[in-house]
Amino acid sequence: MAADQNGQRSLGEGAMLTLCNISAGYGSFRALFDVSLEVGAGEAIGVVGPNGAGKSTLMRVISGMLRASSGELVFEGRPLTHVPAHRIVEAGIAHVPEHRRLFARLTVEENLRIGAFLPQARRHYVERSEWVYALFPRLLERRRQLAGTLSGGEQQMVAIGRALMSKPKLLLMDEPSAGLAPLVVDQVFDLVRRIREEGYTVLIVEQNLQQVLDVVDRAYLLEVGRIRLSGLSAELKKNPAIRKAYIGL
Amino acid sequence: MDIYLFEAIINGILLGGVLALLALGLNLIFGVIDVVWICYAELVMCGMYMIFWLHSFFGWPILLASFAAILGVAGLGVLLHLLVISPILGSAPINQLLATGGMLFFLQSLATLLFGTDFRNIGVRLPLIELGDIFISYSRLLAFGTALIGAVALYLFLSRTYLGIAMRAIAQDREIMGLMGVDQRRVYLITSAVGGALAGLAACLLVLQYDVHPFIGLSFGPITFMICVLGGLGNMIGGFIAAFVMSQIIAVGGYYFSIEISYVLAFVFFIVLMFIRPQGLLAR
Amino acid sequence: MAILSRLIRSFGLFGFALLGFALALPVIDDGALAQDKPIRIGLLYDLSGPFAAAGSVASQIGAQIAIDLTNERGGVLGKYKVESVNADSQSKPDVAINEGERLINQEHVDVIVGVYSSAAAVPLASKVEEQKKILWITTAVATSVFKDRSLKYVFRAQIHSDQYGQAGIGFLTEHAKSDLGVEPKDLKIAIIYEDGPYGTGVAAADEQYAKQAGIQIVLKEAYSANAPDLSSLVTKLKRARPDVILHAGYNPDITLFLRQAREAGLRFKMLIGNGAGYSQLDKLTATFGTDIDNFCDIDPVPAQHLDAAKLAPGLGDLIKIMVERYKAKTGANDVPPHVSMGFNQTWILLQNVLPIAIEKYGGTDAEAIRKAALDVDIPVGGTIQGYGVKFFPPGTQLSGQNERSTPVVMQYVKGQIKVVWPTAIQNVPPVLPLPAQSPYAVN
């Protein structure tokens, strides 16, 4: 049901996640200014922008790692603005953090188990893990290996798999391609595509504009903490300003 | 082989059991919460007093009293966490160290105030085990066995349960635990309770071998501490091995030289090893 | 201006704190000086910390009973009331020094009575010498507190640690042949001791006297009173096979040692304790029951175990009062020797020294007390602990130490203490070696 809404969404009521005038920062430093955006069920949305634009901060606000100083966050009609991170996961948002942040001294399997920590996820651990292993067969081979010993691409698989273990409704991905070799980057975007095909709603933050616009339906351009532009990815790809500044043409 | 040397080695192994048991809880707390409870031995003292009062004064059966003491010290662990540790989780490690150091002083004096300075004893005398010329202390054997069982149980808990894995994970990356749906405060509280319970368990076995008095912690505090560091703070297996290494140095060193020298040896060994393997015996 | 603001900002605070501290001090002062000048005595003992239960509190209670009793009888010479100021040295020498300073300079006491630990007695002796006040030691025993220090204002009617060795070895040489069946030169002893001043002092004396008597020392070893494990010491004792073990320790280590010795099957013909923990019979019995029957202990005698008929008239009643009051105050069964130490020494000061000081030397200032003390000459049997009092005069090696004090050897007989040596005043003849029913006896 979610998958067939691809590309065409209607604004307003149907949005799964709504951010309204969110501002946030660290101490006296403000990283986000009145950011508003919407993610509809089944959509894949990109947030793009240069380094230091506040993309990761935005993700941290959504997943509850950072408190917004003002503004509102609504998920499936529930206000989630000042809810701690572990409750947000319960609500159905999983976050694949920047730099993957695996538990390096735990095995692959244990990393997946941590992902299924929530009681509702524990009950489905066996089927979920089988599903993740089916998605990433490489992980099945390496399940007893310490996560820290895997290659970058494999680690990204574990990070995504770990997030998927909680059976989220919305998957947040923070710079999944960062720090990976070009060949591996392609693989990672393949992964994103496959997850989309599985019917997940995805919000992805990327610097790598070219490739991310191939994957998502719509995107927002974030610069110095403010939303500059938004639109369907096809349109954005054609936007001369973006082409000049980010795609290098 | 020299029969007496053999006896010294056996004694060392048994002492190692006692020390390993003491190190278990302290190590768990450090591993998960990243705080060193300097007053850990004083919690053991509290447990010993609980058993003494419940058993000798209120006449509870020893097993029931022990069980109550384990629960009681677990409660103390939770209180310690809520009142002292959690307000300063973000402070410099040295401040955390000193806050629990202040608790050491507080608990010692409070025990003096409440119970006086008398030595208390539950008066239980355990049978002797005699194997030819070698004698084995029953209470030490009991402590040794419990340490082994405790270590295995803790190992299974940490490797098989969701909570246990979360405890190991939290030590590696605190910030993202929330993203896994883990409530960090809850895990800390449970860890403090388990650490406290392990201190209570140690109290049950120590009370069979030692008199209780407000300063009993002085006998065990420093050495337990060294063992945890030697094993690599938070490294359960390392701590277990370190307990036996240290106890062998003390027992065999004491046999060849004197108890005094054996402690100097143990500390010098500790310093040198810190230079060679600064992250502990089993550092990778 | 800038200097001023900076000053107020940081140094001002420091000044305020110092000022606050200075203001707090008068609160501490009892203001007792305004009264009718009673004789002020500071009682300085370890009321907290590890030494408290090892006899320090018992000594303090003994000393307090002596003061109360004197006041009930009208005071010194029947008219000068005694006022005591309590101080707690917390089992730490530095606290003892601070309390000594306070008693002398703030409380203006004439005499400091007390001191359990020899480590506290050493610096306190220097303090009072410097400030010319009297330190009247009731309990601390190390010989080195006095030896070669030509002290003038420090007195101790109590025994000193060399005498433990003298008594222990004297007792053994006397009974080696008759009871243990070996000549003294074939007797093998082991000396084990806690490594504090008390244990070290006693052990050195044991060694010295044993060498003089030609007794073989097969092991001499120290350990810390805090040691969590003594099993390697026990193993070494098993290997050395001594006939007799001489042990100087406090309470927790004695319990640990005896327990590990029993568990490791250590056997010997006799164990002789040297006061401190071994004189706390109630506590040892609570742990070991009858296992420790027939062990020996050297200490100044608990007065109640002496035959009152052999003491000067009136002392028997005094002992009864002391014992009753101690039991009433603490609910204890056994009255340890430390009570007698505290009581006896304080009693000597109040009844024998101060009267001379007042009548002959015109007051209770340090100089008068010092002269009076040197005048005291009590024959053997003249104090509740049996010994007489005559202090070594200035210029001698142990000046200030009582030359007539003696310890006794006691034996635990069915939970009771009996004096077994010196033979002249024994209650019962000693049981030697340990009888077969003892779990420690050589089979």
Next chain:
Amino acid sequence: MKNELARRLGALVVATLLLALVPLATSDYALHIAIQILLWGFVYTAWSLMGKFGLVSLGHGAFLGIGAYASPLLWNYAGLTPWLGIPIGILAAMLLALIIGYPCFRLRVVGHYFALVTLALSQVALLTIVAARDITGGSLGMTPKAVGHSWYALQFPEKPYFYAIALAVWVFGILIWHFVDIGKGRAALDAIAEDEGAAAAIGVDVMREKLRVTLASAALTAFGGALLSQYFMYVNPDTLSGIGVSLQIVFAAIAGGMYSALGPTAGGLFTIALPEILRVTMGTNFVGAANTIYGALLVIFIIFMPRGVIGLIESRLAAAPARKISKEPAA
């Protein structure tokens, strides 16, 4: 920089003059406590030289012990005046600091592990002093041979003399603190405390800077120890060396505030005067009560004033004018 130095010096001179008047106003007992506060304050200040750069040493009990034992030992056995004995003790402490510091810094033993290695060091020093009881008197402690009032033997039975010495030494300690605080090494040490690897990368000689401050700290600590034993005319392994003393030093410096010049001295007020006042006011009726309160206060201090008393007050005072300034542009 010059201006700042002059201001600091001015404040110090005025404070010293004020403190110099204390003996006129108080009793010998208060003076006795004041001398201890100044001397311990000096030791705590010496510790904070290292501590504030993240070098948390729990081994200062060893340095203090060496300083405290060296001059009485030399005086009693060789008749050497403390004027020579104290420098020898200081050199010995510096040597030990080098022996322990060099491998620690070379092998990058930092944080918890540095604290614990040094902790073991103080225990080794304590055990060694006790074990060498034939010379040191073991746990009975030892007394320097008393000769009465003497500059040669550095012995003064009269308290005001020692008060003056203690005050002078304390001022010296504060001066050194300021010297390090505004000195050239400060930036390097700050960088090291922040991130050792990064500091090395920008050309800081990590080893040299760390060793320098460690040696200075150890030397001053040993000096303080020597004066303490000279004042008390008594040294005891438990009071002047070992783990207990090390913890006391760290505690005082942190509770007082190790980032301020006067913080460690305030810590001295806290660790010397407070237990004294508590013990005396509580009397002997509730044995243990004084220490229970003291222990609770220790914990409360650490929880609520992580930068120490002086640190808290300074930040309050600094915050007040800062607020005023920030309002101005808005108006």
